[in-house]
Amino acid sequence: xxxxxxxxxxxxxxxxxxxxxxxxxxxxxxxxxxxxxxxxxxxxxxxxxxxxxxxxxxxxxxxxxxxxxxxxxxxxxxxxxxxxxxxxxxxxxxxxxxxxxxxxxxxxxxxxxxxxxxxxxxxxxxxxxxxxxxxxxxxxxxxxxx
Amino acid sequence: xxxxxxxxxxxxxxxxxxxxxxxxxxxxxxxxxxxxxxxxxxxxxxxxxxxxxxxxxxxxxxxxxxxxxxxxxxxxxxxxxxxxxxxxxxxxxxxxxxxxxxxxxxxxxxxxxxxxxxxxxxxxxxxxxxxxxxxxxxxxxx
Numbered sequence: 001x002x003x004x005x006x007x008x009x010x011x012x013x014x015x016x017x018x019x020x021x022x023x024x025x026x027x028x029x030x031x032x033x034x035x036x037x038x039x040x041x042x043x044x045x046x047x048x049x050x051x052x053x054x055x056x057x058x059x060x061x062x063x064x065x066x067x068x069x070x071x072x073x074x075x076x077x078x079x080x081x082x083x084x085x086x087x088x089x090x091x092x093x094x095x096x097x098x099x100x101x102x103x104x105x106x107x108x109x110x111x112x113x114x115x116x117x118x119x120x121x122x123x124x125x126x127x128x129x130x131x132x133x134x135x136x137x138x139x140x141x142x143x144x145x146x
Numbered sequence: 147x148x149x150x151x152x153x154x155x156x157x158x159x160x161x162x163x164x165x166x167x168x169x170x171x172x173x174x175x176x177x178x179x180x181x182x183x184x185x186x187x188x189x190x191x192x193x194x195x196x197x198x199x200x201x202x203x204x205x206x207x208x209x210x211x212x213x214x215x216x217x218x219x220x221x222x223x224x225x226x227x228x229x230x231x232x233x234x235x236x237x238x239x240x241x242x243x244x245x246x247x248x249x250x251x252x253x254x255x256x257x258x259x260x261x262x263x264x265x266x267x268x269x270x271x272x273x274x275x276x277x278x279x280x281x282x283x284x285x286x287x288x
Contacts, residue, residue, distance in 0.1 A: 062181045063180070063181070063269075063270050064180060064181060064183055064184060064185055064188070064270070065181055065182060065183055065184050066184050066185055067185050067222075067269075067270075114268065143269065145185075
């Protein structure tokens with residue numbers, strides 16, 4: 001296992017969102033990534049699996065006149081679609097594991113954040129078969145010079 | 147014979163001579179508003195307004211005043227552990243408040259009573275250093 005790389009400097013929310021986008025784009029077979037969306041309305045089957053990156057909240061704590069600690073709430077809504085001969089739960093689980101792996105591969109978001117924590121993972125329990133939806137709520141701690 | 151005002155003013159000047167310290171301030175409370183300072187102004191050394199106690203050296207002839215003050219040092223450190231920065235700051239301040247630290251003859255004695263461990267959270271840390279100084283009392287109202 002690679003030793004954890006310490007964080008050395010402040011970043012911005014935009015840089016962090018870009019890093020998440022980049023990481024999700026490296027998932028093999030991912031078809032669609034969008035921002036600030038929850039529902040899959042208007043998205044055809046050809047765009048599964050996909051993920052929506054949602055900028056939910058930022059808690060800012062001022063440390064110095066030009067330095068703040070931020071806790072950025074970012075929610076990832078992920079979609080998969082099972083074929084007739086596929087088990088939706090298995091496919092969904094496999095996709096969540098891949099997304100988790102991509103997000104936690106570098107918790108510093110390319111040295112732009114102090115840490116990334118996945119706070120919760122929830123699913124729709126297969127109620128939208130053949131679609132499966134999972135929400136990963138992440139908290140990303142980063143420092144900013146504002 | 148000196149007074150509290152000149153001793154503390156000179157102490158601030160002397161502590162500002164430590165190269166690693168960027169800012170020296172005098173404050174009345176320990177938890178002052180650090181958000182008024184920029185990153186470039188750290189490490190910051192705050193001199194807390196001291197408690198004072200008189201001490202007769204020779205009864206009815208000369209009085210000593212003991213000032214028990216505290217330095218609170220705030221510093222930034224982005225690395226995985228702040229220990230190296232802490233050790234450098236403690237050493238440099240201890241070197242300054244070491245032998246012959248008499249504030250150009252204003253005080254007779256200066257003694258570091260204690261140095262605290264590091265507090266705070268990344269990247270903003272702090273530690274305390276208790277300092278006691280003694281000077282011959284000038285009886286004028288200060």
